[in-house]
Amino acid sequence: DGGITQSPKYLFRKEGQNVTLSCEQNLNHDAMYWYRQDPGQGLRLIYYSQIVNDFQKGDIAEGYSVSREKKESFPLTVTSAQKNPTAFYLCASSILNEQFFGPGTRLTVL
């Protein structure tokens, strides 16, 4: 089945630690995205990539980093510089102006 997978589903980290969220897609889409979701705020764009080896900052990129070494993969690293990292993180990919979303990773900082 084609789709987007995110792992892990739940992630816990201690303050001061970096953590990497995985996003893989087998839809052969060129573009991929990372969003952060907080209650009552909708989704906010962190980073996006329209092609391999290229990515751009979204609206809330501070404290996050990404890489796009393969078309299928777009991992997100939440660094210790992110002051409030506890949130639900959603990855998406797109074709023909339509974005498809993964199931999400819930990150909790202890």
Place this chain on the structure above:
Amino acid sequence: AQSVTQPDIHITVSEGASLELRCNYSYGATPYLFWYVQSPGQGLQLLLKYFSGDTLVQGIKGFEAEFKRSQSSFNLRKPSVHWSDAAEYFCAVAPPPYGNKLVFGAGTILRVKS
């Protein structure tokens, strides 16, 4: 800058009743318009989209939406709600022609009472 307003944080309807979820946007031209649905702890699923043409758009699960340029609105409707429609609904806009930078509203949580 673009913005999307969903005025209703929560809506409760009875099963079988009609539903309308409101969405207003702020943008200089007509953007691409989308409605997504999210069940708790899950990703988002696209219900319908509007790029151009007929202003009444049909989507999945019996939903439809109407684009009204004069009101900068894209309201979602369903004639008869089912208990399984309980979820959170998000309106989103994106600037043409690529539609790749979605801006989301804050969402409306739909509760269905039997």
